[in-house]
Amino acid sequence: MVSVFVPSHITGFFQVVDHNNPLKKGSRGAGIVINRGVTTTVKSSNKTKIDGLEIIAKKVIEVMKRYYNIGNIKVKHEIDVPIGCGLGVSGACALGTAIGIAKELKLPITLNQAADFAHLAEVELKTGLGDVIAELSGGLVIRTREGAPSYGKIDKIIVPSLYVIIKVLDKINTPAILKDKLYLEKINKIGEKMLKKILIQPSLKNFLNLSSNFSKKISIVTPEIKDIMDIMNEETIGSSVAMLGKTIFGISETPETSLDDVIIAKIDFTGARIL
Numbered sequence: 001m002v003s004v005f006v007p008s009h010i011t012g013f014f015q016v017v018d019h020n021n022p023l024k025k026g027s028r029g030a031g032i033v034i035n036r037g038v039t040t041t042v043k044s045s046n047k048t049k050i051d052g053l054e055i056i057a058k059k060v061i062e063v064m065k066r067y068y069n070i071g072n073i074k075v076k077h078e079i080d081v082p083i084g085c086g087l088g089v090s091g092a093c094a095l096g097t098a099i100g101i102a103k104e105l106k107l108p109i110t111l112n113q114a115a116d117f118a119h120l121a122e123v124e125l126k127t128g129l130g131d132v133i134a135e136l137s138g139g140l141v142i143r144t145r146e147g148a149p150s151y152g153k154i155d156k157i158i159v160p161s162l163y164v165i166i167k168v169l170d171k172i173n174t175p176a177i178l179k180d181k182l183y184l185e186k187i188n189k190i191g192e193k194m195l196k197k198i199l200i201q202p203s204l205k206n207f208l209n210l211s212s213n214f215s216k217k218i219s220i221v222t223p224e225i226k227d228i229m230d231i232m233n234e235e236t237i238g239s240s241v242a243m244l245g246k247t248i249f250g251i252s253e254t255p256e257t258s259l260d261d262v263i264i265a266k267i268d269f270t271g272a273r274i275l
């Protein structure tokens with residue numbers, strides 16, 4: 001039996017980059033990895049059983065079965081953050097499942113190659129585009145080249161150990177957004193500009209400012225979200241909206257906040273790891 005912890009990932013801004021090869025399809029952008037996420041346990045079994053994000057685990061098993069004899073697998077996800085709210089849970093479940101299967105079956109592949117299967121599952125389900133490569137890596141991640149971990153490229157912004165305060169209001173259906181070509185044109189134009197700017201000035205404050213500008217320019221900031229961002233901006237280094245969710249995140253030197261019903265996490269610098 002193998003257990004894998006995969007931290008959640010909050011995208012601040014992004015740009016979708018298409019490609020005929022789904023391993024080379026993905027997103028560029030920037031986001032923060034946090035120390036709350038998904039612990040996935042995988043065990044060979046006489047019957048496949050999934051206890052957790054079934055749609056994701058089933059897709060990962062289907063994808064890996066195209067290349068290896070996976071047999072029957074028991075998968076259990078222990079999910080420590082809300083699903084569908086911009087915290088990269090689908091990516092974390094996919095990555096934990098893929099790494100867990102690879103390790104449990106002792107497949108002759110690297111961690112990156114196992115993670116490639118998770119990326120494939122995300123892209124085929126339209127549940128994510130850049131979370132897997134970020135969640136594998138940890139930290140404050142700039143995705144400079146799209147794709148699965150064996151194809152994409154990331155840079156990191158060096159930051160100290162800080163708190164991430166998260167206020168979840170509601171879900172957003174990621175696949176619906178990723179199918180909306182008109183909206184994606186707007187997102188990509190703005191996301192591309194933000195990426196150029198963060199590469200000129202790769203700092204935490206600039207990440208937060210660019211993320212906040214991005215969220216306003218793609219019209220995702222409702223009056224309710226703005227009110228919470230205003231409070232967070234008073235109390236933290238800065239805040240923005242988690243893509244894609246009705247979720248506000250603020251990065252802070254302390255866990256103190258006047259907001260109620262929040263998730264308090266810390267930046268995770270390690271990334272996905274076998275427990």
Ligand SMILES: Nc1ncnc2c1ncn2[C@@H]1O[C@H](COP(=O)(O)OP(=O)(O)OP(=O)(O)O)[C@@H](O)[C@H]1O
Nearest residue numbers: 083084085086087088089090091127128174243244
């Ligand atoms: N409470 C739930 N229980 C089981 N499945 C859910 C639940 N909420 C959403 N789902 C499904 O799980 C998948 C979640 O994918 P989605 O990418 O929207 O979530 P996420 O990864 O947490 O958010 P994001 O991708 O925006 O960071 C979707 O297929 C969705 O239909």
Ligand SMILES: CC(C)(CO)[C@@H](O)C(=O)[O-]
Nearest residue numbers: 011027128129130243244
């Ligand atoms: C598309 C996305 C914003 C959905 O969470 C994320 O997967 C990303 O940053 O690629």
